[in-house]
Amino acid sequence: MGIFDSLIYGFRVVLDPSNLLSCGVGVLVGTLVGVLPGIGPIGAIALLLPATFKATPTSSIIMLAGIYYGAMYGGSTTSILVNIPGETASVVTCLDGYQMARQGRAGPALGIAAWGSFIAGTLSVGGLMIFANPLAEAALRFGPPEYFALMCTGLIILTYLTQGSMLKALMMGLVGLIIGNAGLDIFTSLPRFTFGITELEDGIGIIPLAMGLFGISEVLINIEQTLKKDIFQTHVRHLWPSLKDWADSKWAIVRGTILGFFLGVLPGGGGVLASFVSYGVEKKVSRHPEKFGKGAIEGVAGPETANNAATGGNLIPLLSLGIPLNPTMALLFSALIVHGIQPGPLFIKSNPEVFWGLVASMYLGNALLLLLNLPLIGIWVQVLKVPYRILFPLILLLCVIGVYSVNNSTFDLVLMILFGVVGYLMRKFAYESAPLILALVLGPMLEKALRQSLLMSKGSFMIFISRPISGVTLGIAFLLLLSNVLPFIKKHRQAYRKFEA
Amino acid sequence: MNIYDRGSSLFWLFFSFFVFIESLHLGIGTLRNPGMGFLAFGASGLLGILSLILLLQAIFKKAEIHIQPIFAGILWKRVIFILVALLIYSQALPLGGYLITTFFLMGSLFWIVEQRKIGWSLILSFLTTLITYFVFSKWLNCQFPDGLLGF
Numbered sequence: 001m002g003i004f005d006s007l008i009y010g011f012r013v014v015l016d017p018s019n020l021l022s023c024g025v026g027v028l029v030g031t032l033v034g035v036l037p038g039i040g041p042i043g044a045i046a047l048l049l050p051a052t053f054k055a056t057p058t059s060s061i062i063m064l065a066g067i068y069y070g071a072m073y074g075g076s077t078t079s080i081l082v083n084i085p086g087e088t089a090s091v092v093t094c095l096d097g098y099q100m101a102r103q104g105r106a107g108p109a110l111g112i113a114a115w116g117s118f119i120a121g122t123l124s125v126g127g128l129m130i131f132a133n134p135l136a137e138a139a140l141r142f143g144p145p146e147y148f149a150l151m152c153t154g155l156i157i158l159t160y161l162t163q164g165s166m167l168k169a170l171m172m173g174l175v176g177l178i179i180g181n182a183g184l185d186i187f188t189s190l191p192r193f194t195f196g197i198t199e200l201e202d203g204i205g206i207i208p209l210a211m212g213l214f215g216i217s218e219v220l221i222n223i224e225q226t227l228k229k230d231i232f233q234t235h236v237r238h239l240w241p242s243l244k245d246w247a248d249s250k251w252a253i254v255r256g257t258i259l260g261f262f263l264g265v266l267p268g269g270g271g272v273l274a275s276f277v278s279y280g281v282e283k284k285v286s287r288h289p290e291k292f293g294k295g296a297i298e299g300v301a302g303p304e305t306a307n308n309a310a311t312g313g314n315l316i317p318l319l320s321l322g323i324p325l326n327p328t329m330a331l332l333f334s335a336l337i338v339h340g341i342q343p344g345p346l347f348i349k350s351n352p353e354v355f356w357g358l359v360a361s362m363y364l365g366n367a368l369l370l371l372l373n374l375p376l377i378g379i380w381v382q383v384l385k386v387p388y389r390i391l392f393p394l395i396l397l398l399c400v401i402g403v404y405s406v407n408n409s410t411f412d413l414v415l416m417i418l419f420g421v422v423g424y425l426m427r428k429f430a431y432e433s434a435p436l437i438l439a440l441v442l443g444p445m446l447e448k449a450l451r452q453s454l455l456m457s458k459g460s461f462m463i464f465i466s467r468p469i470s471g472v473t474l475g476i477a478f479l480l481l482l483s484n485v486l487p488f489i490k491k492h493r494q495a496y497r498k499f500e501a
Numbered sequence: 502m503n504i505y506d507r508g509s510s511l512f513w514l515f516f517s518f519f520v521f522i523e524s525l526h527l528g529i530g531t532l533r534n535p536g537m538g539f540l541a542f543g544a545s546g547l548l549g550i551l552s553l554i555l556l557l558q559a560i561f562k563k564a565e566i567h568i569q570p571i572f573a574g575i576l577w578k579r580v581i582f583i584l585v586a587l588l589i590y591s592q593a594l595p596l597g598g599y600l601i602t603t604f605f606l607m608g609s610l611f612w613i614v615e616q617r618k619i620g621w622s623l624i625l626s627f628l629t630t631l632i633t634y635f636v637f638s639k640w641l642n643c644q645f646p647d648g649l650l651g652f
Contacts, residue, residue, distance in 0.1 A: 011540070050643065051637070051641045051643070054641065054642050061519030124525075125509065145599075167554060167555055167558075168555070170551055171513060171548055171551045171552065172549055173627070174544045174545075174548040174551070175513070175516075175548065177540065177541075177544040178520050178541055178544050178545060178548070181540060181541045181544075185504060185537035187537065188537055190537060192527050192537050192538065192541075193520075193541070202561060218586075219583070220580050220583065221580050223576070223580065223583060223614075224575045224576050224577070224579065224580050225574070225576065265585075389614040389615060390611070390625070392610070392614075393607055393610035393611050393625075393626075393629070394629060396583070396587065397603065397606070397607060397629060397633060398633075399608075399635055400587070400590065401633060401643065404594070404644040404645075405637070405644070405645075407645055408593045408646075410592065410594055410595060413587070413590075413591035413594070414588070414591050417584060417587050417588055417591065420584070420587075421584065424580075428505075429505050429506070429508075429509045429573070430505075431509070443540075446540070447539075449538040450535070450540065451535045451539065451540075454532055454533070454534075454535055455533070455534065455535075458533050459531065459533035459534075460532075461532075477505075
């Protein structure tokens with residue numbers, strides 16, 4: 001079947017009423033999550049994952065992916081109207097989006113963000129269609145050393161891209177690997193790090209961990225201070241950008257789409273990286289860089305386009321290689337596993353209904369999101385006015401329900417609370433949670449690939465360097481580490497020389 | 502952040518030491534045939550080294566003049582109240598059942614912020630308990646415990 005026939009098949013799948021409903025619910029929840037500051041797509045996917053257990057794998061993945069790309073759309077609304085990013089990928093949109101709103105141009109800012117997102121989201125699904133299959137075929141030749149190298153590099157790039165200290169991010173990655181080690185050993189099936197607790201034999205679940213680190217800790221951080229929320233009072237008018245706005249934004253949209261898509265494919269990449277890089281590029285190529293930060297429409301169009309383009313790119317390594325390369329993809333990976341589907345090189349061939357259904361749903365979902373984010377913008381503005389004192393008990397209850405319904409286990413609830421405290425302290429002490437979550441999911445796969453590689457090579461680590469793909473991939477990771485360490489060494493050497501002189 | 506980094510790096514140093522010893526007990530095997538403590542051994546060793554680097558950085562870095570206390574001005578009562586309420590809920594859920602325990606949990610969470618409006622908190626908690634019960638239990642077929650009273 002060619003791509004076109006497969007896409008028609010995908011549309012037939014997605015037009016099934018249950019899949020259609022899943023797509024609608026996914027993008028609606030995604031927009032809501034994006035609009036509401038505090039609960040991001042990771043928390044929302046973790047929250048709704050148990051609710052998909054009764055659904056078919058296709059419906060589930062359509063809904064969960066809808067939450068992800070829906071959140072990218074919704075995130076811009078709060079950034080533009082309130083100067084609070086709904087989710088991390090929209091942080092940079094605050095810079096010019098809010099300034100535009102202050103100048104009475106909230107409508108065009110929201111309009112260009114929605115249109116840019118639609119164009120990028122649609123084109124990136126095209127990229128997913130074109131690149132996923134060839135990569136999956138190439139991945140059939142990958143062995144354990146290549147998988148180990150890719151996972152290591154993904155983790156290192158994620159730590160490299162974190163906003164805070166890379167040292168702390170690396171530490172969190174290692175903590176994630178250690179926590180992921182708890183449970184039965186993959187080779188001997190003997191328990192390790194379980195301390196006699198039967199519930200730990202299945203390992204530490206990603207849902208209690210994600211809900212604790214993201215959901216509970218977020219509530220604790222918000223609740224520890226007097227609750228105040230200033231809503232920027234504005235009338236949203238003229239949502240259709242003017243011809244001048246389109247002329248100013250067109251190249252930003254094109255560049256954002258290309259950049260976002262390819263940055264999304266990279267290990268560790270995602271909407272956050274894409275939006276920041278796009279903003280930097282737009283400022284650099286602009287004839288009026290001084291306008292950035294003061295309400296330049298390119299500063300909204302570029303990042304909002306890029307973070308949506310990254311969603312299609314993100315799915316490629318997950319579906320073709322079976323490797324989730326950022327925390328949101330790690331949750332989608334868990335969702336597929338729960339439904340008995342193994343993402344990887346054989347995924348597209350073995351599950352054409354899921355893959356092509358997902359692709360078609362993303363086309364449909366992007367169109368739905370345009371409708372949700374433009375004519376219905378007034379509803380989202382009202383949602384922003386819900387006081388946090390009402391919102392936080394609901395977030396906590398949804399966390400509790402989400403975690404409990406995975407295994408009907410109160411032990412998982414205790415784990416969630418424990419990780420909530422850990423997440424709260426991590427935020428206080430400036431440690432990031434994303435590397436920990438990704439490492440927890442990659443841990444068992446990484447260990448399997450490492451031990452298989454060493455068995456293959458009879459104990460020689462040269463297997464990782466002598467094979468071209470793993471050698472090059474690990475080389476990149478090493479260079480990234482080195483680029484972070486070298487300035488530190490240089491600085492201290494200079495200080496030492498000064499001291500000697 | 503220096504002073505806080507000292508404390509947190511020491512914590513991770515002890516954590517890595519504990520995991521390191523545990524992984525030795527589990528057996529790290531050989532390079533030809535890695536054992537089940539192999540990855541934890543390597544990861545904890547690296548974590549120990551990185552924690553030590555962070556500790557040394559924190560010790561030798563110039564002291565910050567204006568250290569913003571990270572726990573200053575925190576409404577501790579609220580934070581602790583929420584954690585305790587969730588902990589009690591997790592233990593009471595199988596005994597009290599979803600409807601009763603959730604009603605009390607939500608009532609207390611709505612009440613903690615606006616302590617004067619008890620009636621309002623009770624109405625909100627009643628509504629949220631009922632709505633979530635119908636959505637998750639009846640519509641999405643999530644299984645909640647019935648509790649000793651059978652509902």
